[in-house]
Amino acid sequence: xxxxxxxxxxxxxxxxxxxxxxxxxxxxxxxxxxxxxxxxxxxxxxxxxxxxxxxxxxxxxxxxxxxxxxxxxxx
Amino acid sequence: xxxxxxxxxxxxxxxxxxxxxxxxxxxxxxxxxxxxxxxxxxxxxxxxxxxxxxxxxxxxxxxxxxxxxxxxxxx
Amino acid sequence: xxxxxxxxxxxxxxxxxxxxxxxxxxxxxxxxxxxxxxxxxxxxxxxxxxxxxxxxxxxxxxxxxxxxxxxxxxx
Amino acid sequence: xxxxxxxxxxxxxxxxxxxxxxxxxxxxxxxxxxxxxxxxxxxxxxxxxxxxxxxxxxxxxxxxxxxxxxxxxxx
Amino acid sequence: xxxxxxxxxxxxxxxxxxxxxxxxxxxxxxxxxxxxxxxxxxxxxxxxxxxxxxxxxxxxxxxxxxxxxxxxxxx
Amino acid sequence: xxxxxxxxxxxxxxxxxxxxxxxxxxxxxxxxxxxxxxxxxxxxxxxxxxxxxxxxxxxxxxxxxxxxxxxxxxx
Numbered sequence: 001x002x003x004x005x006x007x008x009x010x011x012x013x014x015x016x017x018x019x020x021x022x023x024x025x026x027x028x029x030x031x032x033x034x035x036x037x038x039x040x041x042x043x044x045x046x047x048x049x050x051x052x053x054x055x056x057x058x059x060x061x062x063x064x065x066x067x068x069x070x071x072x073x074x075x
Numbered sequence: 076x077x078x079x080x081x082x083x084x085x086x087x088x089x090x091x092x093x094x095x096x097x098x099x100x101x102x103x104x105x106x107x108x109x110x111x112x113x114x115x116x117x118x119x120x121x122x123x124x125x126x127x128x129x130x131x132x133x134x135x136x137x138x139x140x141x142x143x144x145x146x147x148x149x150x
Numbered sequence: 151x152x153x154x155x156x157x158x159x160x161x162x163x164x165x166x167x168x169x170x171x172x173x174x175x176x177x178x179x180x181x182x183x184x185x186x187x188x189x190x191x192x193x194x195x196x197x198x199x200x201x202x203x204x205x206x207x208x209x210x211x212x213x214x215x216x217x218x219x220x221x222x223x224x225x
Numbered sequence: 226x227x228x229x230x231x232x233x234x235x236x237x238x239x240x241x242x243x244x245x246x247x248x249x250x251x252x253x254x255x256x257x258x259x260x261x262x263x264x265x266x267x268x269x270x271x272x273x274x275x276x277x278x279x280x281x282x283x284x285x286x287x288x289x290x291x292x293x294x295x296x297x298x299x300x
Numbered sequence: 301x302x303x304x305x306x307x308x309x310x311x312x313x314x315x316x317x318x319x320x321x322x323x324x325x326x327x328x329x330x331x332x333x334x335x336x337x338x339x340x341x342x343x344x345x346x347x348x349x350x351x352x353x354x355x356x357x358x359x360x361x362x363x364x365x366x367x368x369x370x371x372x373x374x375x
Numbered sequence: 376x377x378x379x380x381x382x383x384x385x386x387x388x389x390x391x392x393x394x395x396x397x398x399x400x401x402x403x404x405x406x407x408x409x410x411x412x413x414x415x416x417x418x419x420x421x422x423x424x425x426x427x428x429x430x431x432x433x434x435x436x437x438x439x440x441x442x443x444x445x446x447x448x449x450x
Contacts, residue, residue: 004238007296013079016097020104022241022287026280029245031270044273045106048119052128053277055101059135060284062097068296071082071143088154091172095179120181123194127203130176134210137172146157146218163304166322170329195331198344202353205326209360212322221307221368229388232446247391247437251430254395256420269423278427285434293446313379316397320404345406348419352428355401359435362397371382371443 007068015069019062023054082143090144094137098129157218165219169212173204232293240294244287248279307368315369319362323354382443390444394437398429 003025009015031037044050066072078100084090106112119125141147153175159165181187194200216222228250234240256262269275291297303325309315331337344350366372378400384390406412419425441447 002236002238004241005236007237007291011077011080012082013077016079016100020101023280023284025241026245026283027276030276030279036271040271040273040276044277046111046115047273048115048122049125049128050274050277051102051106051115052119052125052132053274053281054105055098055132056128056135057277057280057284058101059098059132059139060281060288063135063139064284064288064291064296066082066139066143068291071139086152086155087157088152091154091175095176121186121190123190123197124200124203126177126181126190127194127200127207129180130173130207131203131210133176134173134207134214138210138214141157141214141218146214161302161305162307163302166304166325170326196336196340198340198347199350199353201327201330201340202344202350202357204330205323205357206353206360208326209323209357209364213360213364216307216364216368221364227386227388229391230386232387232441248430248434250391251395251433252426255426255429261421265421265423265426269427272423275424275427278424278431282427282430282434285431285438289434289438289441289446293441311377311380312382313377316379316400320401346411346415348415348422349425349428351402351405351415352419352425352432354405355398355432356428356435358401359398359432359439363435363439366382366439366443371439 007065009065009069012066012069012072015065015072016058016062019058019065022061022065023057026057082140084140084144087141087144087147090140090147091133091137094133094140097136097140098132101132157215159215159219162216162219162222165215165222166208166212169208169215172211172215173207176207232290234290234294237291237294237297240290240297241283241287244283244290247286247290248282251282307365309365309369312366312369312372315365315372316358316362319358319365322361322365323357326357382440384440384444387441387444387447390440390447391433391437394433394440397436397440398432401432 004022007018009018027037044054079097082093084093102112119129154172157168159168177187194204229247232243234243252262269279304322307318309318327337344354379397382393384393402412419429
C-alpha cells in the first residue's frame with residue numbers, strides 16, 4: 001500500500017499530521033538506514049534551530065495539504 | 076478536542092496567532108519533552124538569527140491561514 | 151486596537167511596510183523583552199546573512215499582503 | 226529522452242518521487258561530477274540539518290507537482 | 301515619490317530587476333546606515349552561500365512580481 | 376536582447392533550465408566579477424549544503440516558471 005494514497009484528510013489536524021509524515025519521508029528516502037536516522041534524531045531534537053527548520057518543512061508541506069483540501073472549507 | 080479544529084479565524088490578528096501556534100506545534104510534536112523545549116527556548120529567544128528563522132516559519136503558516144480566510148476580505 | 155486590523159493597504163509601498171511589521175511581530179511575540187531585542191538588533195543589523203534572512207521573511211509576508219490586495223491591480 | 230517529460234503523475238506517491246528527482250537534478254546540473262556527488266552524499270546523509278534542508282527542497286518541488294496534478298483530485 | 305509605486309512592469313526582465321530592488325529594500329530599511337551596508341556588501345559578495353541566500357530572496361519576490369503581471373502572458 | 380524575454384518554455388525540462396538560469400542571474404547581478412564567481416563556484420560545488428541551497432532557489436524559481444506555463448498542461 002502507498003504511504004501517500006491521497007492528500008485528502010478529514011480534518012485540519014489530520015492534514016497537519018500528514019504534513020509531518022511527508023516531511024519525514026524525504027529524510028527517510030534520502031537516508032534509509034534506521035539506525036543512522038535514530039542517532040541523528042538525538043541531534044535535531046535537542047537543537048532549537050534544527051527544530052525550527054523541521055517546523056519550516058512542515059509548514060511548507062501543510063500549505064500543499066491545506067490547498068488540496070480546499071482549506072477544509074466547512075470546518 | 077483538536078488543537079486545530081479549523082483554519083478560520085475572526086480577524087487577521089487571530090489568524091496570526093494561529094500561525095504562531097501551528098509553528099510551535101511542529102516543534103512540540105517533534106520534541107515532546109517539555110523540559111527540553113523549555114531549555115531550548117533560552118537558546119533561540121536570545122539569538123537574532125534563531126528568532127528570524129521562527130518568524131520565517133510563522134510567515135509561511137500565515138500564508139496558509141490567510142488564504143483559508145480569503146484574506147479576511149471584508150476587513 | 152489590533153496591531154493587524156487588516157491586510158489591505160492603499161499602496162504597494164504601504165503593503166511592504168506592513169510586511170516588515172508582520173515580520174518583526176513574530177520576533178516580538180517570541181521574545182517580548184524589549185531590552186533583549188534591542189541587544190539582538192546590534193547582532194543582526196551588522197551581519198550580511200542575518201539581514202538577508204530578514205529580507206526573506208519580509209518577502210514571504212509581502213506575498214501574503216500583495217495577494218490580499220490583488221496586487222493593487224489599478225496601480 | 227527528457228528527464229522531465231511531464232509534471233503529471235498517476236498518484237501522489239509518484240508525484241513525491243518526482244519531487245525528489247527534481248530536487249536532485251539541480252544538484253547534478255550544478256555539480257556534474259559523479260564522484261564528487263557521491264562523496265558529498267556521505268556528508269549530508271549523516272547530518273540531521275542537511276537532511277532537513279533536503280526535505281525542504283522536496284516540499285517546495287512537491288508543491289509544484291501537486292498543483293500540476295490538481296492535487297490528484299479523485300484520489 | 302514612492303520607491304514601489306506599482307508591481308507592474310513592462311517585461312519579465314524589468315520584473316526581475318524590481319524583485320532585486322525589493323530584496324535590497326528590506327535590508328536598507330533594517331540597516332539604514334549606508335556605510336555599514338557597504339562594508340557588509342564585501343562580506344556577502346564574496347561568499348557563495350551568502351549569494352545563494354540573496355538569490356533565494358529574489359526568487360521569492362519575483363514570484364510576487366510575476367503573479368502581479370499575470371506572468372506577462374503575451375510575451 | 377533580454378536575458379529573460381519570456382517565462383514561457385516549450386517543455387518542463389526547458390522550464391527547469393530557465394529556473395536554473397534565473398537562480399544564477401541573481402548571483403551574477405549581485406557579484407558581477409566573473410573571476411570572483413568562478414572562485415566561489417569551487418566552494419559551493421564541493422559542499423553538500425551549498426548545493427542543497429542552490430536546489431532550493433531553483434525549486435522556488437521553477438514554481439514561477441511552471442505556473443507561467445500552466446504546468447505545461449498538455450504534456
